[in-house]
Each structure stands twice: as C-alpha cells, then as structure tokens.
C-alpha cells in the first residue's frame with residue numbers, strides 16, 4: 001500500500017485555471033481573487049468580513065493585536081488557551097506580548113473544558129481562545145456564557161475546523177474574531193495562508209491596516225497600489241494616505257495565487273466536506289468493535305464535526321503501548337502524528353516550567369494519543385486497509 005498521509009491537497013482544473021488567469025492578468029499582489037475568497041469564506045462562517053493573511057499564526061496574531069488595541073491590553077493581560085492545541089495558538093499570544101494561562105481539555109471532545117475555565121480567571125484575564133481541535137467544535141454555548149459573565153473577549157481558533165458547526169451555526173460566528181489557517185492539509189488550502197473573519201467593520205479596518213504595515217487607509221483603492229481610481233481622502237493630509245502608517249503593523253499579506261487557489265477550493269468545499277465525513281463515518285463503523293481498547297472521535301447529534309484528522313486515544317488499562325502502536329502503523333505506511341502535545345514541548349518547558357502535571361487530561365493525551373487522516377483523497381481501499389491493520393494490531397495485544 002502506498003503511504004496514507006494525514007493530509008491531502010488536490011489541485012483540479014479550476015485551481016489551474018484561476019491561477020493562470022491571475023498570472024495572465026499579471027496580477028500577483030492582492031486583487032479580485034483575494035477579495036472574492038475573503039468575502040465568500042467569511043460568509044460561509046457567519047461573518048461579514050474576511051482578511052486574508054500569510055498563515056493561521058498570523059491570523060491569530062492579528063486578531064490579538066486588534067483586541068489589544070481596542071481594549072488597551074498590556075503585558076499583564078492574560079489569555080486562556082487550551083492545554084492541547086497546535087503550538088501556534090499560544091505562541092501568537094506570546095508574540096503579542098501577552099501572558100498565557102492554560103485550561104485543561106475535556107476527555108471526550110479533546111477541546112477546552114468549560115468546567116475548567118473559571119479556576120484560571122484572574123483580574124487580568126481578558127480573552128479566551130477556544131480551539132476547535134481536529135474538526136470538532138468547542139462547547140461554545142458554555143464558553144460564551146462565561147465570556148459574558150466575566151467580560152472576556154473570545155477569539156475562535158478555527159484552523160482545524162473549517163465549516164464545522166453547532167446546531168447549524170458555523171464556527172467562527174460565535175466569538176469576537178475567528179482565525180483560520182489554510183496551510184496544506186487543512187480542509188481548504190492555499191499552500192500557505194490564513195484568514196481572519198469578523199462581523200463588524202471597525203475590527204475589519206484595524207485588521208486590514210495591521211496586515212499591511214499599519215496603513216492609514218484600507219479602502220480598496222488605496223490597497224490596490226496599481227489602482228487608477230484615486231481614494232477621495234488620499235491627498236487630504238500632509239502625507240499621501242496610501243503611504244501613511246498609523247499603527248505598528250506587519251507584512252502578513254498574501255497575493256492572487258493564494259486567493260485563486262482558495263476560491264477554487266471553496267467552490268467545491270461541499271464535496272470535500274461530504275467525502276471527509278463519509279470517510280470518518282466509515283472508519284468509525286469499521287473500528288467500533290475495538291472501542292474497549294481505543295477511544296474514537298464521537299460528537300453530539302447537533303454538532304458537525306469536520307474531521308480534519310481522525311484522533312485515536314488508547315484507553316486506560318488496555319495495555320497498549322503507544323510507541324509500539326504508532327511504529328506498527330508507520331511500518332504499514334499509515335502516517336500518524338501526535339495528538340497536539342503542547343505542555344511537554346521543550347520550548348514550553350523552558351518558558352512555563354514543568355506544568356504538564358497540573359493538566360491531567362492533556363497529560364494523558366500527550367502520552368496516549370495520536371491521529372491519522374481521513375481526508376477526501378482516501379478511498380474505500382485505504383480505509384479498509386487502515387481498519388484491518390488496526391484490528392490485526394489490537395488482536396495481538
């Protein structure tokens with residue numbers, strides 16, 4: 001069997017056509033494709049505005065810097081992050097000069113456990129970042145309730161959960177700002193990239209300014225440096241507003257190639273999601289008889305899990321050694337990756353010390369969890385092969 005990877009990026013004729021169109025128009029910096037992708041991606045996530053940027057980490061950083069400016073946060077400000085996530089979530093807080101406090105995760109959803117949040121709230125806590133990990137939405141009802149009670153901002157990290165929803169309401173539409181990654185292996189991919197989505201114009205304007213060096217004017221005419229239409233405000237001030245900078249910004253923009261790739265993928269997002277869901281359901285059915293040994297990703301009826309990955313947690317008392325299991329699967333050419341271990345990362349041990357002990361659920365996952373893929377490039381043959389390989393291993397334990 002050829003290697004079964006955890007991620008998959010397919011390039012169809014539409015991607016090629018849109019990219020060629022951008023190239024033929026000699027348009028490399030942001031233009032119509034970026035604008036269309038931003039608008040459509042935001043709309044699908046219940047937001048009015050999208051601002052494309054060069055990574056999911058930049059998206060988080062921009063979100064944090066926007067709220068930092070609006071609410072005058074300082075270096076004492078604390079942000080709550082889950083104890084299991086890709087390191088970029090908490091790194092972005094550190095890059096923004098904020099303090100990170102971790103919250104343990106729920107043992108069945110693997111997402112930030114709302115019951116654990118209150119004990120980490122102090123007078124300096126200003127924001128929660130729920131991460132919809134592995135494609136599974138967080139318990140946003142409880143998180144938003146707590147945010148309201150304690151007057152906290154909410155940034156949803158939706159990097160792994162494009163199109164996931166709760167009761168039909170898409171992730172990204174619950175909090176103040178939503179950040180997405182479109183790096184390869186993410187459901188919609190632009191190679192490298194990210195997008196921040198918001199509902200209100202004020203935040204969008206700050207985000208657009210921050211993404212482009214802190215520009216004063218973020219109107220379409222000023223943003224398109226080759227636009228022949230002149231912004232009416234352009235010459236109102238001493239400095240040309242197109243090149244007037246009002247905040248310390250970043251160079252986090254992307255160009256038309258990423259926009260073209262993203263738009264092409266969005267146009268077939270429904271079929272991508274359908275295939276992923278079918279694949280996950282097939283794996284769940286095939287593996288259900290092994291659930292006394294391994295925990296599979298289940299979700300409540302009203303939740304749409306989008307299965308960016310398929311997490312597997314070895315159950316307590318099963319006697320299964322993770323290293324042996326993972327090595328066996330890798331030898332079978334089934335790629336595995338660790339289940340987003342964070343607190344035991346060498347760099348975090350240096351920054352935060354040995355705090356893993358204080359987070360028993362995350363600690364258990366760090367040592368007993370991994371994930372495999374269930375992406376839209378997989379067919380029945382690969383899925384059956386995965387199920388049979390896992391069955392053969394577990395039977396021998």
Ligand SMILES: Cc1ncc(COP(=O)(O)O)c(C=O)c1O
Nearest residue numbers: 055056057086088089159181183
């Ligand atoms: C939960 C989460 N947040 C943020 C990121 C960062 O995205 P990027 O790699 O595009 O910077 C990732 C990347 O995989 C992620 O999984």
